[in-house]
Amino acid sequence: MRSVCVFCGSSPGADPRFFEAAAALGLAIAQSGRVLVYGGAKVGLMGAVADAALTAGGSVIGVLPQALVDREVAHRGLTELHIVASMHERKRLMADRADAFVAMPGGLGTLEELFEVWTWGQLGLHQKPIGLFGPRDFFAPLVEFLDHLVTQRFVKPQHRAMVTVEEDPGALLEHLASHQPTATPQWLDRSQT
Numbered sequence: 001m002r003s004v005c006v007f008c009g010s011s012p013g014a015d016p017r018f019f020e021a022a023a024a025l026g027l028a029i030a031q032s033g034r035v036l037v038y039g040g041a042k043v044g045l046m047g048a049v050a051d052a053a054l055t056a057g058g059s060v061i062g063v064l065p066q067a068l069v070d071r072e073v074a075h076r077g078l079t080e081l082h083i084v085a086s087m088h089e090r091k092r093l094m095a096d097r098a099d100a101f102v103a104m105p106g107g108l109g110t111l112e113e114l115f116e117v118w119t120w121g122q123l124g125l126h127q128k129p130i131g132l133f134g135p136r137d138f139f140a141p142l143v144e145f146l147d148h149l150v151t152q153r154f155v156k157p158q159h160r161a162m163v164t165v166e167e168d169p170g171a172l173l174e175h176l177a178s179h180q181p182t183a184t185p186q187w188l189d190r191s192q193t
Helices: 016-031 044-055 066-070 087-097 108-122 136-151 169-177
Strands: 003-007 035-038 060-065 080-084 101-103 130-133 163-166
Touching: 003 016, 003 087, 003 108, 016 035, 016 044, 016 169, 035 044, 035 087, 044 060, 060 066, 060 087, 066 080, 080 087, 087 108, 101 108, 108 130, 130 136, 130 169, 136 163, 163 169
Parallel strands: 003 035, 003 101, 035 060, 060 080, 101 130, 130 163
Antiparallel strands: none
């Protein structure tokens, strides 16, 4: 695992622990010698995770649509900043550059990114590990709902097990690095997405 894609809020959120967690994850990624891949913004949790990785001497790849560059939210101090035409291109390039995915506290965009890469994994389009990182109480309602989807037979247990939840950044990276892909039949060819 050479690179980790982090999905997180462009807002700092209501709880200072979110910002602290973003900085801790950025630091851990850099100290582990891995590359951080993220959405390319300088604001909110996105800025915190990137700044922490950069301060620790890490490499950070940002991917940002031109419309957000025009709103002046681009982080100009990154190792690489890729400016793309659309959100779809952004997600595709981030996924292609990442060996693992982590979702932190965030809003609709963060959830959408998480569920898209998770769905791609379910469909067999990739076998990369996925994690949720941050204060456990933040994710508790989501985890409960995901488990409910399993009991209602809308999500198979092996697909629910594709995502781990962790509060410690070192433990998270260790878990992601030791990930053993499950045998998931590929339902689609990547070119069909």
